[in-house]
Structure formats: structure tokens, C-alpha cells
Amino acid sequence: MKKKDFLIIVFFLITAVILWLLVNITLADITKGEVVIYKEGKVFATIPLTAEETVIVEDEIGNRNVIKVEGGKVTMTEASCRDQICVHTRPARKDGQSIICLPNRVAVEVRSTQKNEIDGVSE
Amino acid sequence: MNHNEIKKMVLFAVMTAVAIILHFVEGLFPMPVAIPGIKLGLPNIVSIVALYLFGPYAAFVILILRVFITSFLYSGFSSLIFSLTGGLLSVMVMSLFWKFREKGFSIISASVAGGVFHNVGQIFAAVAVLRTSAVFSYLPVLIVAGVATGTITGIVSGIIVPRLSRIYHINK
Structure with missing residues (x-):
């Protein structure tokens, strides 16, 4: 596995975390x-x-x-x-x-x- | 048709058959049910191998044949829409990585991106079919799943590709 492969994986994981936070912040309890x-x-x-x-x-x-x-x-x-x-x-x-x-x-x-x-x- | 063309045609057919069988095998052992809708993506190994052995054209041809045949054999028309949008988006993205393979992106990058975009494509198909944007809240889970399954299929493909290209003496 090369260095750029790790960067790609990290990039996707960070994207997922950001999206997850966005979803959870906007889904306020109602x-x-x-x-x-x-x-x-x-x-x-x-x-x-x-x-x-x-x-x-x-x-x-x-x-x-x-x-x-x-x-x-x-x-x-x-x-x-x-x-x-x-x-x-x-x-x-x-x-x-x-x-x-x-x-x-x-x-x-x-x-x-x-x-x-x-x-x-x-x- | 010269010798080389016939060889390629036969290999395309064999790889399509392998992809269909992998689709079937994948259905035999269900993933842990805690997260619905997640698959290992074994047939994707064939797409990656085809891409790195013969290029994007082969990958697209084999993908489309596989998706149509498996949909009509096992799952029906509605799954065709999901498999096709996911698969096409996945192969498109992987082709991009294949193009830049000399810039430090290995087969694993391609596979991970392919896995992620396969799921992204399916989400978009689900939004189009159900006409509700609520499905998007499921995206983060599917991205992580795509990374995990993509890494596994990438490692497997990385083992297969050099061996096959040695056996078949494929002229690019």
C-alpha cells in the first residue's frame, strides 16, 4: 500500500465524519x-x-x-x-x-x- | 479476427462468468445484519482486474453484462437500476484512478474510491426512485462501508492482477 492510498482512505473517512456530524447537528430532537x-x-x-x-x-x-x-x-x-x-x-x-x-x-x-x-x- | 482478439473475447466472457458467480457466492453468506444494505462487493474484484488488465472499455463491458444478467437471474428490475448506477459510477471513478496509476495511486486507491462511489451511486438512485432526500442521512455509514470493502477487494485485486497478466501475456 502506498502513501497516497492512505491519503485517499483518510480523505473518505474524514468526509464521512463531516457528513455524519452535519446530519446529526441538523437532526435536532423535535x-x-x-x-x-x-x-x-x-x-x-x-x-x-x-x-x-x-x-x-x-x-x-x-x-x-x-x-x-x-x-x-x-x-x-x-x-x-x-x-x-x-x-x-x-x-x-x-x-x-x-x-x-x-x-x-x-x-x-x-x-x-x-x-x-x-x-x-x-x- | 486474429488470435489476440479471440483470446480477449474469451477472457471477457470468462470474467463475466466469474463476476456472476461471485455475485451468487456473495448472496450465500449474509453480512452481519446490524447495518442493512452493505455487501462485500466481490464482483467488483472482477471490474478492477478487468480495468487493470484490459483498460476501461473491458471493465465497462463486463460490468454491464454482469449487472444485466445477475438482475434478470436473481433480483429483478428494481435492483437493476441500483446496480447499474452504482456500478457505472464506480467503474468511472476507478478508471480515473487507473489513468493516474503512475502518479502514486495504486490499485487500492482505485478500489476504495470505487467502493465508496458504488454506494454513493446507489444512494442517488434511491433518492430518484423514492423521491425523498431523507436517504442522504445514510450516506456517512455507506462511505465508511465503501472504504472497508474497497480496501479488501483492492488487496485481493492487487494480488490477482500481476499473476494474471503474467499468465495471459496480455499486450496492452
Whole structure:
């Protein structure tokens, strides 16, 4: 391994740390937030984070996801997909955190209900 | 077709077959499930070896053949989008490092950058498919994973390339 290889590795690791810090600083804890559930890229349901609610997302071909909002956090309790990655994802509770089920094209996202001007850029 | 061209064609076919088999083998032993979506990237070894033995053209041809065949054999159309964007971005970046290989960047640099950009490409594909930028928060984890798997595949490729080029007497 040459010296420049180490530099490349260090460069990527530093980039990762910076990105990680950025993500964690911008994801401030929120009490006033909402859970947005997307199916095939479209908004399926919007639930306040303070609610206690279970939502079932189903489509014509039998893909099924069960999403549970409880105690200020959201979890995917059940999914019909093969890999079950979404079910094993940690509960989402902060602004911007998400649970994604790629095979079923379902995304669950927590977002702050407080207005944030920066968020408009990514829309 | 002269002798050399036939030899190259056969080697491309063999390498594509090896890549498909590595894809299958990788599926046999799952990675620790704590971090979802992370793979060792064994088929990427073939891309790197092809790049350093025959150049970018070979790497792209073998990559595209491998991605299409494995997607249709094992995983279906939606994985095709992810594999293709990740793979193409990865080979593009590795080709850049291959071009500057005499400037002190070894095969490991190429492999690490390839691993990282493979994951970056997949994230962008996920953003496009799901139409949510929330996926970006997963990027730091995937960059670190790309560095780790890229280092491993880079070391393996670094062992393979000199041996194969000696065996096949490849004229660049």
C-alpha cells in the first residue's frame, strides 16, 4: 500500500465524519414533528409524531407494510418484503430520519412541523 | 479476427462468468445484519482486474453484462437500476484512478474510491426512485462501508492482477 492510498482512505473517512456530524447537528430532537409515509413516491399518509397510531400500507399486488407511531417514534413492525431491512431499521424519531422499504417502494420519514427555510432547497 | 482478439473475447466472457458467480457466492453468506444494505462487493474484484488488465472499455463491458444478467437471474428490475448506477459510477471513478496509476495511486486507491462511489451511486438512485432526500442521512455509514470493502477487494485485486497478466501475456 502506498502513501497516497492512505491519503485517499483518510480523505473518505474524514468526509464521512463531516457528513455524519452535519446530519446529526441538523437532526435536532423535535417534539412537534410529523410522520410522512410515502408509497411509490407519493404521500400516502401524514401522522403527527405525538399520535398513537398504526397504519397499514397495501397495494394491488399484495405488498404490505405495517407502520406504528407510538411514544414519539415510528417503527416498521411488519413488511412483506424479502430482506426485512426496514423492520430491522432503528426507530425514527428525529427530523429527517427515515425507514425505507425498497422492495415495496415505501418510505417513512420524520419531519419537523416547525418551518425551516433550508428544507425548501431540497424539494 | 486474429488470435489476440479471440483470446480477449474469451477472457471477457470468462470474467463475466466469474463476476456472476461471485455475485451468487456473495448472496450465500449474509453480512452481519446490524447495518442493512452493505455487501462485500466481490464482483467488483472482477471490474478492477478487468480495468487493470484490459483498460476501461473491458471493465465497462463486463460490468454491464454482469449487472444485466445477475438482475434478470436473481433480483429483478428494481435492483437493476441500483446496480447499474452504482456500478457505472464506480467503474468511472476507478478508471480515473487507473489513468493516474503512475502518479502514486495504486490499485487500492482505485478500489476504495470505487467502493465508496458504488454506494454513493446507489444512494442517488434511491433518492430518484423514492423521491425523498431523507436517504442522504445514510450516506456517512455507506462511505465508511465503501472504504472497508474497497480496501479488501483492492488487496485481493492487487494480488490477482500481476499473476494474471503474467499468465495471459496480455499486450496492452
